[in-house]
Amino acid sequence: MASRRPKLAVWKFSSCDGCQLSLLACEDELLAIADAVEIAYFLEASRAEVAGPYDISLVEGSITTPQEAERIRRVRAQSRMLITIGACATTGGIQALKNLRPLDDLVRAVYAHPEYIDSLATSTPVLDHVRVDFELHGCPINKYQLLEVLSATLNGRRPNVPTYSQCIECKLSGTVCVMVSQGKACLGPVTQAGCGNLCPTCDRGCFGCFGPVETANTQALSARLKALGMDQRELQHYYRLFTNNAPAFREASETHD
Ligand code: SF4
Numbered sequence: 482m483a484s485r486r487p488k489l490a491v492w493k494f495s496s497c498d499g500c501q502l503s504l505l506a507c508e509d510e511l512l513a514i515a516d517a518v519e520i521a522y523f524l525e526a527s528r529a530e531v532a533g534p535y536d537i538s539l540v541e542g543s544i545t546t547p548q549e550a551e552r553i554r555r556v557r558a559q560s561r562m563l564i565t566i567g568a569c570a571t572t573g574g575i576q577a578l579k580n581l582r583p584l585d586d587l588v589r590a591v592y593a594h595p596e597y598i599d600s601l602a603t604s605t606p607v608l609d610h611v612r613v614d615f616e617l618h619g620c621p622i623n624k625y626q627l628l629e630v631l632s633a634t635l636n637g638r639r640p641n642v643p644t645y646s647q648c649i650e651c652k653l654s655g656t657v658c659v660m661v662s663q664g665k666a667c668l669g670p671v672t673q674a675g676c677g678n679l680c681p682t683c684d685r686g687c688f689g690c691f692g693p694v695e696t697a698n699t700q701a702l703s704a705r706l707k708a709l710g711m712d713q714r715e716l717q718h719y720y721r722l723f724t725n726n727a728p729a730f731r732e733a734s735e736t737h738d
Pocket residue numbers: 647648649651652656657658659660661667668669670681686687
């Protein structure tokens with residue numbers, strides 16, 4: 482009897498689509514992926530839909546509306562493995578900056594007709610709403626890490642994704658430290674590796690888009706950034722970028738309020 486291919490679904494919540502595009506950007510590997518799984522629901526790639534349940538669900542985006550809070554529970558109920566992909570789904574994304582101000586003030590400032598807006602007061606990661614089997618970080622995610630996560634999941638093993646900081650990536654690739662050699666600000670010491678060291682190899686500091694590393698020493702980094710000339714307000718803003726709602730960065734920014 483022919484064995485059934487596992488069903489893959491890709492879901493979008495509040496996000497820019499960049500992480501879903503990382504899957505489509507796997508041009509050389511896409512045929513192998515389509516061989517290994519049945520792409521059952523992926524509206525960015527096809528209007529065809531195969532009904533659940535699904536073996537693997539990739540979830541992009543944060544939860545920002547009452548409808549999304551309801552829908553993510555339905556997605557969870559239909560998914561054997563639920564993997565969140567990207568800064569929005571794993572931390573709340575750049576849109577979590579709205580968590581810092583009263584919703585009404587923001588809606589009135591942005592929309593000509595605020596009465597049509599139905600939004601939650603916060604943008605939150607998927608993990609705040611349902612059980613998540615694995616979180617893949619990045620803004621956007623690294624396609625090679627995505628392939629590793631899919632391969633590991635299909636083979637029943639834990640994904641081999643590094644948990645060390647960007648600084649280790651600089652050392653491994655022989656990139657000269659932009660903070661030490663040029664006095665440029667860099668969040669690398671407190672940021673999760675995984676992007677392939679993109680910014681320091683382009684001669685600029687890291688902005689933390691892969692989110693905080695597990696044991697982020699933001700206190701030590703803040704002292705170093707102050708010594709480089711950053712004032713309190715700049716420091717506060719520096720931690721409030723793509724992954725501003727990740728606890729380590731949120732707490733670090735609050736200490737410079
Ligand atoms: S450039 Fe940034 S990430 Fe690289 S070693 Fe220096 S501080 Fe760390």
